Amino acid sequence: MTIMFNIGFCCYLVALVLSAINSFHTKRGLSIASTASLAAGVLVQTAYIAVRWAEAGRAPFSNMFESLVLFAWAVAVVYLVLRIRTHVPALEAAASLLAVLALAYASAFESDIKPLMPALQSNWLSVHVFTCFLGYAGFAVSFVASIGYLIVSREGAGGNSELQNAFDTAMTKTISFGFLFLAVGIITGAVWANSAWGTYWSWDPKETWSLITWLIYAGFLHCRFMRGWRGKRAAWISIIGFASVLFTYVGVNFLLSGLHSYAK
Amino acid sequence: MMKENKDNSARDGKRQPKSPLMRVISLLGSLKFALLIVVLIAVACIIGTLLPQGSQVAKYLQQNPDAKSRMDMLTAMGLTNVFSASWFTMLLVLLSASLSVCTSRRVSAAVKAKKGLVRVRITGSVITHVSMLLILGGGVIRGVWGQKGYMELREGQMATFFMSEKGDVQQIPFGVHLLDFDIEVYEKPGDTPAMPDSDSLGQVIAQWPEKELAAAIPVVLGAEYIWPSELEVSKADDSYHIRILQYLPDFAVDVDTREVISRSAEPKNPAVLVSVVSASGNTNDHWLFANFPDFDMHANSDSNTVSTPFKLVFERGSGASREGPPPQVKDYKSHLQILENDKVVLEKIIEVNAPLSYMGYSFYQASYDPNDLTYTLLQVVKDPGVPVVYAGFALMILGLTIVFYLCPWLKARGEKTGEKS
Numbered sequence: 001m002t003i004m005f006n007i008g009f010c011c012y013l014v015a016l017v018l019s020a021i022n023s024f025h026t027k028r029g030l031s032i033a034s035t036a037s038l039a040a041g042v043l044v045q046t047a048y049i050a051v052r053w054a055e056a057g058r059a060p061f062s063n064m065f066e067s068l069v070l071f072a073w074a075v076a077v078v079y080l081v082l083r084i085r086t087h088v089p090a091l092e093a094a095a096s097l098l099a100v101l102a103l104a105y106a107s108a109f110e111s112d113i114k115p116l117m118p119a120l121q122s123n124w125l126s127v128h129v130f131t132c133f134l135g136y137a138g139f140a141v142s143f144v145a146s147i148g149y150l151i152v153s154r155e156g157a158g159g160n161s162e163l164q165n166a167f168d169t170a171m172t173k174t175i176s177f178g179f180l181f182l183a184v185g186i187i188t189g190a191v192w193a194n195s196a197w198g199t200y201w202s203w204d205p206k207e208t209w210s211l212i213t214w215l216i217y218a219g220f221l222h223c224r225f226m227r228g229w230r231g232k233r234a235a236w237i238s239i240i241g242f243a244s245v246l247f248t249y250v251g252v253n254f255l256l257s258g259l260h261s262y263a264k
Numbered sequence: 265m266m267k268e269n270k271d272n273s274a275r276d277g278k279r280q281p282k283s284p285l286m287r288v289i290s291l292l293g294s295l296k297f298a299l300l301i302v303v304l305i306a307v308a309c310i311i312g313t314l315l316p317q318g319s320q321v322a323k324y325l326q327q328n329p330d331a332k333s334r335m336d337m338l339t340a341m342g343l344t345n346v347f348s349a350s351w352f353t354m355l356l357v358l359l360s361a362s363l364s365v366c367t368s369r370r371v372s373a374a375v376k377a378k379k380g381l382v383r384v385r386i387t388g389s390v391i392t393h394v395s396m397l398l399i400l401g402g403g404v405i406r407g408v409w410g411q412k413g414y415m416e417l418r419e420g421q422m423a424t425f426f427m428s429e430k431g432d433v434q435q436i437p438f439g440v441h442l443l444d445f446d447i448e449v450y451e452k453p454g455d456t457p458a459m460p461d462s463d464s465l466g467q468v469i470a471q472w473p474e475k476e477l478a479a480a481i482p483v484v485l486g487a488e489y490i491w492p493s494e495l496e497v498s499k500a501d502d503s504y505h506i507r508i509l510q511y512l513p514d515f516a517v518d519v520d521t522r523e524v525i526s527r528s529a530e531p532k533n534p535a536v537l538v539s540v541v542s543a544s545g546n547t548n549d550h551w552l553f554a555n556f557p558d559f560d561m562h563a564n565s566d567s568n569t570v571s572t573p574f575k576l577v578f579e580r581g582s583g584a585s586r587e588g589p590p591p592q593v594k595d596y597k598s599h600l601q602i603l604e605n606d607k608v609v610l611e612k613i614i615e616v617n618a619p620l621s622y623m624g625y626s627f628y629q630a631s632y633d634p635n636d637l638t639y640t641l642l643q644v645v646k647d648p649g650v651p652v653v654y655a656g657f658a659l660m661i662l663g664l665t666i667v668f669y670l671c672p673w674l675k676a677r678g679e680k681t682g683e684k685s
């Protein structure tokens with residue numbers, strides 16, 4: 001078990017190093033090797049999650065450790081899907097870094113498989129967590145793309161319009177993806193809450209923060225598509241949005257109390 | 265705010281609005297106004313999670329007594345109950361108004377649009393916006409017609425009412441009968457079982473010092489033992505029939521009925537009723553208590569009663585003792601029946617995550633009492649808005665999928681076929 005966790009971690013680490021080098025000295029071989037390494041990481045992690053699932057007899061998405069593993073996996077998957085169309089080595093490095101950081105942070109938490117309290121034993125819960133984390137992963141990739149955008153478009157950077165466009169596309173695509181999946185995540189969470197205690201919405205801090213996050217990205221989409229906001233302004237909204245994601249995911253658990261506090 | 269609104273309508277409304285009504289409508293339909301409302305709602309949500317809300321205020325004041333005047337000020341500003349404050353409701357009303365106006369505009373735009381792709385995209389966004397309206401509308405239905413409260417039941421009891429959250433009694437048009445309540449625990453190897461099973465209830469120690477005799481008789485309900493056995497005594501009439509009649513985990517005498525009852529299923533005051541019949545037919549019933557070995561309560565008012573020449577002590581067994589941490593609860597279940605005119609019309613074992621619904625009322629397994637395993641607490645909810653909200657959920661997913669995935673896919677396909685031809 002632990003060995004698979006470590007192999008996955010190493011794959012992401014190798015992808016990080018290779019794509020970082022590739023960002024400065026772009027070579028076809030390096031591109032292929034780093035993406036292959038990232039994909040291998042996803043495969044190993046998928047196997048890790050599957051084994052854990054079988055061992056626990058339930059979807060392994062129910063505490064901080066498990067959710068961080070899922071987050072790393074989802075970031076890698078979202079990035080790989082995005083890479084089919086848009087390949088920016090720096091973005092690959094950033095996505096790998098996110099996965100590495102998430103797994104490193106995960107190892108700070110207890111990884112034992114624990115039995116679940118009754119309210120958590122629901123398929124809706126698994127779908128809820130899974131879709132939320134796909135959404136968060138989309139936003140995470142969009143966050144690094146926005147940072148990339150801001151870096152290449154800062155004054156004196158020469159304004160590489162090809163890179164700018166690539167970052168801009170990545171940002172918008174991943175936010176659209178994240179927005180849809182966060183919506184599904186919030187909805188399945190609501191359906192779960194309704195089946196567990198008869199209230200689909202109770203303004204619990206975690207719930208409310210996921211709504212805040214969603215509203216920020218709704219703002220992004222409207223500014224972007226209706227008012228034609230592009231570039232820096234859009235990038236900043238995306239950064240604020242991801243700050244909200246982080247607060248929803250981690251901050252709420254430690255700073256605020258509520259229904260979700262057992263998910264610590 | 266007024267000033268800014270005017271700016272918005274002037275800039276966004278391309279046709280100059282004429283009547284005040286038209287002006288209000290064009291303001292509501294402007295994207296700037298919508299964004300302002302969305303931002304305000306987000307800010308309200310942030311306030312509502314960062315400041316103590318409702319019942320948390322009292323707790324917060326206990327920990328920070330100096331904050332009293334600050335809290336009073338926040339309460340006066342409506343910031344300590346954001347989500348039930350009228351100003352927050354007002355924001356949601358404004359959002360709904362804005363959504364309605366721009367959606368109806370988009371509908372007419374969709375009708376006019378010639379290109380199929382534009383139509384699909386607008387349809388997707390209209391579906392998305394309508395779904396928001398449905399979700400908000402479902403919330404209104406819940407607020408106006410919804411009911412919520414609790415129902416307490418013990419095994420065998422039936423109720424035709426529940427206590428609402430506001431504390432008043434709400435009648436329901438049928439009866440809810442609790443047949444049975446059950447708790448399941450996670451069993452770890454080496455754990456003592458939570459519920460006493462009869463063979464581990466303990467044993468009755470019989471001591472007859474004069475004859476230098478002692479025996480341990482396992483507590484098995486209904487079992488009969490002959491003691492001392494013929495091997496141990498010479499005369500048969502020195503033998504007694506010992507019968508284990510009853511076991512109560514938490515012995516008590518009901519104040520009203522003077523009947524012996526068990527206050528709970530927890531082995532807090534385990535007691536066993538033992539009947540001792542001598543060879544001459546004298547009967548002697550004793551209540552023996554694990555917690556009070558010297559206390560021997562005679563249970564019968566039989567005139568034949570004579571005290572026995574030996575002493576009986578009840579030693580609790582593993583099932584009647586609670587050692588180590590209580591086992592973790594895996595599930596709790598209530599077996600419910602719905603009765604109408606004394607007829608069972610529906611029957612279901614409910615558990616957490618699996619409620620029973622009947623005539624718009626849903627019954628949720630809410631809690632239990634570890635000290636009284638015949639008791640269950642049900643949450644009762646009536647929310648006629650749920651189907652509307654769920655329809656909104658489904659449309660939301662549909663609308664977003666159309667906008668973000670169907671449209672780009674159609675577009676890509678259109679470009680490809682365009683290239684080919």
Ligand code: HEM
Nearest residue numbers: 218221225293294295298362363366370386389392396667
């Ligand atoms: C929080 C609630 C809202 C959500 C979740 C939402 C969601 C969306 C989405 C997903 C789109 C499609 C974006 C795209 O075309 O790429 C959209 C478009 C749009 N939204 Fe909203 N929206 C909301 C509130 C509003 C409000 C209040 C207005 C009123 C002014 C509004 C006006 C529009 C307009 C005019 C469009 C473009 C429609 C079109 O292309 O046909 N939205 N909205």
